[in-house]
Amino acid sequence: MAFQRSLSSYSGYSYDVFLSFRGIDTRKTFTDHLYNALKQAGIETFRDDDEIPRGENINFELERAIKQSRMSIIIFSKDYTSSSACLYEVETILEHSKNSKHMILPVFYHVEPAELKQKARDLAPVLVKEYQKGWSKALEEVVSMAGMPLNDQ
Numbered sequence: 645m646a647f648q649r650s651l652s653s654y655s656g657y658s659y660d661v662f663l664s665f666r667g668i669d670t671r672k673t674f675t676d677h678l679y680n681a682l683k684q685a686g687i688e689t690f691r692d693d694d695e696i697p698r699g700e701n702i703n704f705e706l707e708r709a710i711k712q713s714r715m716s717i718i719i720f721s722k723d724y725t726s727s728s729a730c731l732y733e734v735e736t737i738l739e740h741s742k743n744s745k746h747m748i749l750p751v752f753y754h755v756e757p758a759e760l761k762q763k764a765r766d767l768a769p770v771l772v773k774e775y776q777k778g779w780s781k782a783l784e785e786v787v788s789m790a791g792m793p794l795n796d797q
Contacts, residue, residue, distance in 0.1 A: 659690040662713035664733045667693070669721035674753055674794070678717070703732065710736050715747035718786060722755050725763045725783065728776075735782035750791030760787040 661682055665675045671693070682689045690709045692702075706729075710716060716737045724730050740746050752760070764784035771779055 657714050658688070658712035659709060660687045660714050661689045662710050662716040662737070663689060663691050663719065664716055664730065664737065665719040666721050666724040666727050666730055669723050670719055670753060675719055678719070702729070706733060707736050710740050710746075711744075713746070715749065716741075717749045717751060719751045719753050720755055720757075720760055720787065720791075721753045724755070725760065725767065728779075731767075731776075731779040731783060734786055735778045738782045738786055739778075748786060748789060750786055750789050752787075752791055752793045752795075754795055756793070757787045757791065 663675060663679060665671065667675075675691070679689055679691050690713055692706065710733070718734060718737065737746070737748060741748050750757075761784055764780045764787065767783070768780040771777060
């Protein structure tokens with residue numbers, strides 16, 4: 645069998661894919677299956693529980709990994725928006741994609757884009773701290789992208 649090299653090794657990126665997901669919703673189900681399939685296909689994939697060393701600054705490491713990835717797959721689930729870490733990731737991913745060739749693939753896992761758009765609008769008045777202000781706008785922009793709905797797969 646021929647040795648497969650990931651695209652990242654040819655392009656100067658550390659990762660081909662950055663996975664953004666709400667751990668409690670999908671870590672042991674869909675995200676695990678996707679991660680393993682990507683790795684088996686030779687696609688270098690960042691997943692927070694495997695790549696961030698204990699004791700490191702999580703936000704710094706996530707931002708670094710996003711910037712060192714060719715693309716992000718954002719797995720939106722029912723409770724994705726209840727995580728400030730997930731909302732921070734969406735904003736960081738979107739900002740990075742606007743300043744680079746970073747691609748975004750939204751996956752809607754048992755949740756409809758319209759439901760997430762409404763959650764983004766509902767969150768706007770609640771997110772009052774300065775660093776939170778872009779979260780709902782970023783969420784609404786990303787869930788408006790063409791994505792992959794997965795409801796009963």
